[in-house]
Amino acid sequence: MSSDLSIKLFLAYHKATPVLSTYPFVPIQGGRAVAKNKLDMIGDDTGDHISGRNPNYCELTVQYWIWKNVKADYVGLAHYRRILDFNGCPDNTFTDFSEETCRKFGWTKDRIEELCRQYDVIMPPNWTIFPPGEPGNVMTPYEFHRSEHIESDLQTTMQVIDELYPEFHDLTEQVLMKETKACFGNICLMKKDLFDAYSDWLFRILFEVEKRIPISPDPEQARVFGFLSERLINVYLRFWEREGKKIYYCNNIPMGVFEDPRRDSCVLGGLAQKPSAPKMTVIIPVYNTAPYLYRCLNSVINQRLRELEILVVNDGSTDNSLQILEEFAGKDARIKIINQKNQGLSVARNTGLECATGEYVAFLDSDDWFDPIMCYNMYRKALREKSDIVLCSITCVDSQTDQEVGNTYCNEIFLPQKYFRQAFSVKDILPDFLSLPVFACSKVYRRAFLEQHRLRFIPHTFMEDNPFFFESFLHAERISALYARFYYYRINRSASTMSSKDERFFDHIRIFEYDDALLRNSEHWDGIKELFFNSKLRLINLIHEQLIPQCKKDFFYLAQAYLRKDDLQNYDKDKLQKEYLQAFELITADKYNEYIIFCKRLFTPLPPRPLSGHIYWACVKIMKTLLLPFPGLSAPLKKLHHKLLAVKRKNMM
Numbered sequence: 001m002s003s004d005l006s007i008k009l010f011l012a013y014h015k016a017t018p019v020l021s022t023y024p025f026v027p028i029q030g031g032r033a034v035a036k037n038k039l040d041m042i043g044d045d046t047g048d049h050i051s052g053r054n055p056n057y058c059e060l061t062v063q064y065w066i067w068k069n070v071k072a073d074y075v076g077l078a079h080y081r082r083i084l085d086f087n088g089c090p091d092n093t094f095t096d097f098s099e100e101t102c103r104k105f106g107w108t109k110d111r112i113e114e115l116c117r118q119y120d121v122i123m124p125p126n127w128t129i130f131p132p133g134e135p136g137n138v139m140t141p142y143e144f145h146r147s148e149h150i151e152s153d154l155q156t157t158m159q160v161i162d163e164l165y166p167e168f169h170d171l172t173e174q175v176l177m178k179e180t181k182a183c184f185g186n187i188c189l190m191k192k193d194l195f196d197a198y199s200d201w202l203f204r205i206l207f208e209v210e211k212r213i214p215i216s217p218d219p220e221q222a223r224v225f226g227f228l229s230e231r232l233i234n235v236y237l238r239f240w241e242r243e244g245k246k247i248y249y250c251n252n253i254p255m256g257v258f259e260d261p262r263r264d265s266c267v268l269g270g271l272a273q274k275p276s277a278p279k280m281t282v283i284i285p286v287y288n289t290a291p292y293l294y295r296c297l298n299s300v301i302n303q304r305l306r307e308l309e310i311l312v313v314n315d316g317s318t319d320n321s322l323q324i325l326e327e328f329a330g331k332d333a334r335i336k337i338i339n340q341k342n343q344g345l346s347v348a349r350n351t352g353l354e355c356a357t358g359e360y361v362a363f364l365d366s367d368d369w370f371d372p373i374m375c376y377n378m379y380r381k382a383l384r385e386k387s388d389i390v391l392c393s394i395t396c397v398d399s400q401t402d403q404e405v406g407n408t409y410c411n412e413i414f415l416p417q418k419y420f421r422q423a424f425s426v427k428d429i430l431p432d433f434l435s436l437p438v439f440a441c442s443k444v445y446r447r448a449f450l451e452q453h454r455l456r457f458i459p460h461t462f463m464e465d466n467p468f469f470f471e472s473f474l475h476a477e478r479i480s481a482l483y484a485r486f487y488y489y490r491i492n493r494s495a496s497t498m499s500s501k502d503e504r505f506f507d508h509i510r511i512f513e514y515d516d517a518l519l520r521n522s523e524h525w526d527g528i529k530e531l532f533f534n535s536k537l538r539l540i541n542l543i544h545e546q547l548i549p550q551c552k553k554d555f556f557y558l559a560q561a562y563l564r565k566d567d568l569q570n571y572d573k574d575k576l577q578k579e580y581l582q583a584f585e586l587i588t589a590d591k592y593n594e595y596i597i598f599c600k601r602l603f604t605p606l607p608p609r610p611l612s613g614h615i616y617w618a619c620v621k622i623m624k625t626l627l628l629p630f631p632g633l634s635a636p637l638k639k640l641h642h643k644l645l646a647v648k649r650k651n652m653m
Contacts, residue, residue, distance in 0.1 A: 005113055009076040009189055012062045013039055017080055017256075020097040023109050027080070030054060030062045056215060058226030059186050060206075067199035074116050076189030081256030084124060084187060086111050088251040095257050105254055112189075119248040121240060122189040126181045126249045131377070137420050137483070141231045142176045147384055149227050153213050157228050160208045161235075165201070168235065171242075175235045182234045185253060186226060194245070198236050202229060278309035278334075280375050280444065281358030284366050285348030286325065287315040292367035292490070293324045299369035299488075301332050305376040310335045311352045316342030321366075346457035346464040349440070353456065362444045367399075367490050374486035378444045381480050385423040388449040388476040393485040394442050405491060413437065413481050423478040430527045434535050438469040442487040445472065458514070462507035467514050474522050508543055509558045512536050530575035533566075537580035540587075544595075545603045553592065560587050 007024035016039060019027050029035065031054025032043030044061050045051035048068035054061045063077050078084060085092075086106030094101050102108055115122055129139045131147060139147065145154045154176075161172050188195075206225050216222050240247060282300050286293070300310055312325050314337060322339070329335040338351060349363060360382055364370060378390045393413050398405050414435045419428070426433055440457075449455075453475045457464045473479065519525055519532055540559050547555055563584060573581065579602060586595040 005074070005116060006072040007074040007076075007112060007116060007189075008066075008070060008072040009074075009078060009112070010062060010066055010070075011078050011080050011083070012044075012059045013041065013080045015039075018097055019080075020083075020102075020107070022097075022102070022107075024074075024112055025107070028062055028065075030059055055219070056210075056222055056225055057206075058223050060203075060226055060229055063186065063199060064203060067196055067203075070192075072192055074189060075192050075195050076122070076187075078187045078189075079185070082185055082187065082253050083107065083256075084122065084189065084250045085252040085254050086115060086122075086250065089254070090252075092252050092254055093257055094254050115248060116189070118246065120191050120194060120245040121237070121247045123237065123247060123249050124183045124185055124187050124253050125251060126183055129180055129182050131381075138180050140177055140180055141182050141234060144182075145227065145231060148380075150216060150221055150224070153209070153224050153228065154231065156212050157205065157209050157232070160205050160212070164204060164208065168239070171238055172235050175238050176231060179234075182231070183237065183249070184230055186229055186233065187253065188233070194240070198233070201236065202232055205232065277307070278358035279305060279307040280360045280362055280379055281309040281311060281352070281356035281447070282362050282364055282375070283349055283352030283356065284310070284312045284364045285315055285345050285352070286312055286317055286321050286366040287342065287345075287348075288317050288319045288321060289366040290317075290319045290321045290324055293321060293328075295369050296364065296366050297324075297328045297335075299372070300364065301328070301334070302372055303370065303375045304373050305379055308334055308375065309356065309358045311338060311355055312336070313338045313340065313348040313351050315340060315344070315348040344460055346459045346461060349464075350456050350459070353450065356447055358447060360444045361447050361450065363441045365441055365489075368441065369488045371484075371486040371488070375444075377482060377484070377486065381482060382444060382446065385478060385480045387423055387478045387480040388446050389443055389472060389478075390480045390482065391436070391443040392482040392487060394437060394439060394487045394489050395485040396489050396491050399490045413483060415481055420481055420483055423480050425477055425479060426473055426524055430524060431531070433473070433524075433528060434531045436469075436473075438465050439487070439489070440465045440468055441489070449476065461511065463511040466511050467518070470515050470518050474518065474524070506555060506558060508539065509555075509562050512539075513562060530571055533571060533584075534577050534580050537577075537583050541580075541583055541599055541602060545599050552596070556587065556592055556595065560590065563588050 008026050009024050010026045010028045011020055012030040013019070013027055014030055014035065016037070019041070021027050021041075027039075027041040029039045029041055029043040031051060032038065033045040033049070033051035034054055035043075043051065044054075044065040046069070047065070049061070050057065050064050051061050057064075059077060059079065066075050066077065076084075083105070087104065089104050089106075091104065094105070097107075106112065129141060129144050130137045131139075131144070142154060145151065158172060158176070162169050190198075206228065209228065210225070213224070215224065237247065284296065284300070289296075297310075297312075300308065310332070312329075312335060314322050314325060322337075325335070325337050329337055336355075338355060340348070340351060345365075352363075353361065360379055362375065362378070374392065378392060381387065382390045391413065396405050397403060415429060415432055429436075445455075450472070453471070455468065455472050455475070457468050516532075516536075519528065540563075544552055544555055544559070566584075568581075568584070583595070583598065586598055
């Protein structure tokens with residue numbers, strides 16, 4: 001190879017943002033022929049071009065232009081804010097094109113030339129395929145396309161490949177139907193002759209597909225050929241590997257952060273769309289949570305899903321919460337403030353529901369916050385699986401440090417793996433139903449579904465999430481789950497910490513009665529009655545232990561009046577846990593003193609045991625480690641955990 005190696009790596013732009021134009025980068029406007037504003041750079045609308053087809057081909061209009069109009073030893077394509085990392089830097093964001101940034105990511109003449117002299121093709125990472133936020137849901141390229149786009153488009157593409165390039169049949173089947181790794185983004189840098197050969201192959205296929213498929217009226221799905229090429233380039237990569245070409249896979253694709261987060265973003269190459277009606281309403285009740293509001297509200301206004309309606313219900317706050325809300329509302333028109341006298345969380349949420357106009361509804365407590373991609377991913381999941389409810393996992397954080405504090409609450413979703421890949425109903429997951437987190441805020445709900453069943457929160461009660469959970473899930477025909485932890489829940493917060501003196505603890509019995517009636521009247525009662533028995537006795541024991549001594553007896557007799565309405569003859573005693581059966585018998589037989597001793601033993605930590613204690617905690621640690629990457633294993637591991645707990649408690653008795 002000669003010393004005067006020529007390299008042209010084109011960066012496709014569609015809006016005015018910082019420009020990287022130092023050699024070998026060349027800025028170019030994609031879709032210039034149909035763009036309203038002409039950027040101060042070359043466009044893809046000269047010479048032999050397909051610039052006018054940008055709404056359907058996206059950045060491929062730039063790739064076509066490079067193929068037909070550019071001469072160089074190496075050519076490539078990247079995006080103005082998605083560029084190959086040539087240095088293996090662990091960082092994945094940049095905010096400028098300074099010399100320091102360019103050195104960090106290897107965006108220099110020397111580094112890029114060095115790689116070009118060693119390799120024929122330079123590509124993005126060969127990532128394991130899963131939907132954003134669902135690392136446990138590994139897919140093939142075909143499955144991923146089916147879940148995100150129109151399946152028949154890819155089916156037609158595979159038929160066209162069989163007709164035009166039958167020698168690629170086996171390779172296409174292998175890559176698209178069996179493999180679980182792929183490169184994304186239509187980003188590359190390669191020898192010009194290889195780029196030309198690949199482009200000739202690709203566009204011949206896509207132009208034929210274009211003749212055979214209808215273009216979706218949905219602007220997102222109308223970008224069909226950009227999506228299809230992301231699948232097809234991986235087929236051609238495997239072809240090159242068989243041919244012995246030297247391929248370098250970069251470590252990362254750094255993302256540029258330039259835009260005002262309040263501005264609607266648009267995907268490269270696509271035409272900007274007018275703001276649409278809200279896809280989701282986020283309801284935020286606020287009562288004296290000023291210290292937490294900035295993080296809470298910023299997490300919503302900076303969501304990837306831009307089409308939001310943000311209803312903030314100020315429930316009679318007496319601190320400076322309202323001033324903060326007005327400050328945010330003045331900057332973001334999506335925020336609407338509803339003022340009302342203090343009536344509690346349930347009423348505030350109900351007020352928001354009455355005013356909501358979004359297709360889906362999400363709840364956010366004002367001292368918590370969302371992950372930036374929560375609304376986008378959950379909305380997309382809901383649309384894809386036509387769900388009434390979508391739930392995600394929770395991260396519990398310390399109020400003072402914002403650091404994760406572990407599995408303090410039921411923040412994991414214990415379901416078999418398959419239910420993270422398909423919609424389900426309560427009937428499908430009956431053995432695991434009562435282990436689902438009841439938090440209203442870790443879910444999104446189809447608003448029409450809530451209105452159809454007139455689902456609302458019970459006013460003036462402590463456990464407002466609990467009955468809402470049972471009512472909504474029992475009515476839902478299609479439920480979806482994301483294993484990702486998208487909701488951040490504060491604990492140990494001074495304004496929200498429950499005092500053991502607080503009589504609201506007594507609301508648990510009223511809620512148990514409400515839940516009991518709901519479940520007994522449902523078609524699922526016979527399948528979950530023993531599970532519900534174990535669950536309510538576990539909570540009764542736990543609540544009793546948390547109360548101050550002067551409240552314990554009152555709670556005992558309140559629980560007794562409720563439990564005496566039940567009859568053990570209606571249950572299979574073999575399915576009732578021994579300690580909960582014992583608690584039931586002590587409470588209903590009015591053996592208060594014995595129950596006090598029982599609870600003390602039940603909740604007293606094990607004394608140090610050099611061997612058994614270490615084995616127990618080691619097993620728990622291993623179990624938690626395994627649970628994270630493999631949610632499908634949760635059910636058997638939960639059983640193991642319960643057995644370990646049983647052994648632990650037996651040693652205590």
